[in-house]
Structures are given as structure tokens and as C-alpha cells.
Amino acid sequence: MAEYVQVLKRALKHIGGHGGARGAILQLLRVNDLKTGNLIGIDKYGNKYYEDKRNFFGRHRWVVYTEEMNGKNTFWEVDGSMVPPEWHRWLHSMTDDPPTTHPPVPRKFIWENHKFNVSGTPEQYVPYSTTRKKIHEWIPPKPASK
Numbered sequence: 001m002a003e004y005v006q007v008l009k010r011a012l013k014h015i016g017g018h019g020g021a022r023g024a025i026l027q028l029l030r031v032n033d034l035k036t037g038n039l040i041g042i043d044k045y046g047n048k049y050y051e052d053k054r055n056f057f058g059r060h061r062w063v064v065y066t067e068e069m070n071g072k073n074t075f076w077e078v079d080g081s082m083v084p085p086e087w088h089r090w091l092h093s094m095t096d097d098p099p100t101t102h103p104p105v106p107r108k109f110i111w112e113n114h115k116f117n118v119s120g121t122p123e124q125y126v127p128y129s130t131t132r133k134k135i136h137e138w139i140p141p142k143p144a145s146k
Helices: 002-017 020-031 085-091
Strands: 038-042 048-051 061-064
Touching: 002 020, 048 085, 061 085
Parallel strands: none
Antiparallel strands: 038 048, 048 061
16 A cells, blocks of 8 residues: 555656646657656756656656747757757766756857757758769650751
């Protein structure tokens, strides 16, 4: 019986940690996961980073994505490339120090405004080919004129 009470307490903690039943259902539909933990920090785009050391390594750090980034509505379209490089290091356990306590060293190759992945959109990069085609399309012959 005591085990059922513990399970009920954990369930109520998860539901309360997401703003009630409505918030928990939205979170579950959006990312297919309900987790509660300690808020470590928020980046400049509004992504929230959490940690819970009770979970096993690799699942103990996670991000709750913002609803809008760079003018794009990202509520239903979450993408891993929405995480800036400084938080990526902490999220993937490359360092134990989050950027809120140890800011990263500024480097010339890190952008000020982080862009997320634009593959599959009209803004994607398409290289210009300088080589000749190996296969040419067939052009029908013109009828002989008299």
C-alpha cells in the first residue's frame, strides 16, 4: 500500500510541476515526456534547462524549448538545433559547469545570434556546381523544315 502512495505522490508532483493537469497534458503532447527537476538556467532565447540527479546518466539533463525563436513559432516544431553552443556543452555532459555560473570564452567563430537548422526550407544552403553534368536530359529533335 505504501508503494501506491509513493507513486501517487510522484504523479502529483509531476502534474504540479508543469502547472496543473492542462500544462502536464500540453507538455506530454509536445515532447512526449513529463519530468521535473531543478531549473539550472534560461538562455537568451527562453529555453529552460533542468537537471535531476536521480535519473540515470544521459537522461539527467534536459531542455524545455521556448515557444518562439527568431520570430518563428516553435510550439509544435521543436528541434535539437535550437540549443545554443554554450548550453549544448552542458546538456551533453561535456562540462559540469552550466553557462550561468561559468560563461564561455568568447570566440570569433561563435555567432551572437544562434540560428537553428534550416534544412528542408527555402533558406537552406544549396551549393553551386562548377562541373559539367554527367547525364544530360533528352531534347527531342526538331522536325525538318521544307
